[in-house]
Amino acid sequence: GEDVEQSLFLSVREGDSSVINCTYTDSSSTYLYWYKQEPGAGLQLLTYIFSNMDMKQDQRLTVLLNKKDKHLSLRIADTQTGDSAIYFCAVGGATNKLIFGTGTLLAVQP
């Protein structure tokens, strides 16, 4: 079945850029997503990219997609302490079913 992998932890200093990486196995995925989860809360959609795009920018967020390598990344510019959370990569198919990665805990040091 589909497998989505992420590194477990990333620590950055406030003001630096953060880059969270994700790899997936199913090349038929049509949409790829980044979700944010704060402690004890549900998931919040941050951004998404369609599979025929290479890059998408949305304010401080930049998503890069390398379809050949099945690699997705999320860059957060000027990272703030409020960005501390778990970030999930997810891939979606024809029926909108999402397969999530294991999540990356982003810790922002003041």
Next chain:
Amino acid sequence: EAEVAQSPRYKITEKSQAVAFWCDPISGHATLYWYRQILGQGPELLVQFQDESVVDDSQLPKDRFSAERLKGVDSTLKIQPAELGDSAMYLCASSLEVTSGNEQFFGPGTRLTVL
């Protein structure tokens, strides 16, 4: 702003007991999803409804789990009997339609602890 509602927020039960979770999706959303999130992992889809019909329940442990969405609006997920390994966060989400690219909006979740 419209939100997905879930109740209860927290549930503690003993193994072999029955538990039920309720979800009310955003009004007008035809598609409803139940996910299970074990601590330290990403959410895993248990069941997906389009209106009152099941679209995907391939990961639902049907010997103990059941889900229904009788009138195509709110939904109930039941576990009977609960086992220790069922301790997790149960997340409900909804989207306008079932087709790819429809944003899923998540509720706050129900955290289940089985003792």
